[in-house]
Amino acid sequence: MLSEFQDTLLESVKAFQSTQLVMNKYENVLQHMDSGIMLFDSEGVLTFINVQMAKLLETPRHALIGCNLLQILLHPHLNQFKKRKILRIYRETIFYRKKNHEVIDEYGRHWLITVKYGDQMDGDFLLSVKDVSEFRQIEQTAYQNDKLAMLGKISAAIAHEIRNPLTTIRGFIQLLRPHLVQLGKDEYARIILAEIDRANDIIFEFLNSSKPTAPQMVVVSVYSLLKEVVLLTESEGHMKGCEINLLLSEDANMNVSIDVKQIKQVLLNIIKNALDAIEEVKCDHSGVINITAKPEGKYVNISIQDNGNGIDKTLLAHLFDPFFTTKEKGTGLGLSVSYRIVRNHKGTISVDSIKGAGTIFEIWLPMV
Incomplete structure (x- = not known):
């Protein structure tokens, strides 16, 4: 027995x-997943948190285990931004029964948050967090390309329909101009001609943004390219009280195969935007635009950084959209054209900004 x-x-x-x-x-598997995981029991007490979630919250695991939601919201290790996000997710889950949330953290990364609860969880609440920034970037790129393709169709359709009558109107105004001069109304003719020319310029920008010409590639030195761009813009910079610095030595051995005219158009457009942003800042400090370049793997990274007015984080995702502009008199086509040109060169372009502190544009071009 x-x-x-x-x-x-x-x-x-x-x-x-x-x-x-x-x-x-x-x-052990849960601890080392690339997704963050938290498990609350039916009393609302945190019983499990994995390594990834602790990293996201920037708080040690042992400091959170055993805490309820109120204690977590009052926890000294958590910053105010994360506390607000946690409270928002709690409200939307409890009051609106939302089980999927997407948030953008203070670093601009996208996170997909899923909450599971109910009978299958025996009263527990499982919260998982996954970084979907890369997927959102791919989605944004595809969306951008779709919009540019649509812009191409629109531009091709309207160009001939509008330009032809504008040319006719311009011709008749010029014929009538002597009669207007006799009536003392020459100013009217001048204004009409100027507005017709402006309309033609906008149509020309439509055409460029819809279908930039195929790049005529030549191998050039990055230093000589940037040096020429600085020479073209420094006089305007001086007029606006802005210093344009090329922080690159002449012996930097970096060459790229590009259409010089197109890439110069991109760089000049970005610098022009930087000058406008600096001009908007109503303070005593002088404007500065720093241009640098460095090799990164098979690419050359060109950065243009200013200390201007900056751009709100919520607007950055739309900056390369056709017709989107933060300027009162802008067409919203300059950066969308720049985006298309850089993509046609097998490169990439990105922007980051802090409102009130400045903006940095970065361009990656394949290096020869």
Whole structure:
């Protein structure tokens, strides 16, 4: 009888050890997932948090285990930004029954948050967080390309329909101009001609943004390219009280195969925007635009940084959209054209900005 009891006890111990090994294995898997995971029990107490989630919250795991939601919101290790996001997710989950949330953190990354609860969770709440920034970037790029393709169709359709009558109107105004001069109304003719020319310029920008000409590639030195761009813009910079610095030595051995005219158009457009942003700043400090270049793998990274007015973070995602502009008299086509030109060169372009502190544009071009 005793022997049977010992055998049963031994089997129970082995079964327990086996179960414990499996649980440890599963816990180890959860700990090292690339998604952040938190588990709250039915009383709202945090019973499990993995390594990734602790990193996202920038708080040690042991400091959070055993805390309820109120204690987490009052936790000294968590910053105010994260506390507000947690509270928002709690409200939307409890009051609006939302189980999927998407938030953008203070670093501009996109996170997909999923909350699971109900009978299948035995009263527990499982919260998982996954970084979807790369997917959003791919989605944004595809969306951008779709819009540019649509812009091409629109531009091709309207160009001939509008330009032809504008040319006719311009011709008749010029014929009537002597009569207007006799009536003392020459100013009217001048204004009409100027407005017609402006309309033609906008149509020309439409055509350029819809279908830039195929790049005529030549190999050029990055230094000589940037030096020429600085020479073209420094006089306007001086007029606006802005210093344009090329922080690159002449012996920097970096060459790119580009259409010089097109890439110069991109660089001049960005610098012009930087000058406008600096002009908007109503303060005593002088404007500065720093232009640098450095090799990054198979690419050359060209950056243009200013200390101008900056751009709100919420607007950055739309900056390369056709017709989107932050300027009162802008057409919203300059940066969309720049985006298309850089993409046609097998490169990439990005922007980052802090409102009130300045903006940095970065362009990556394949290096020869």
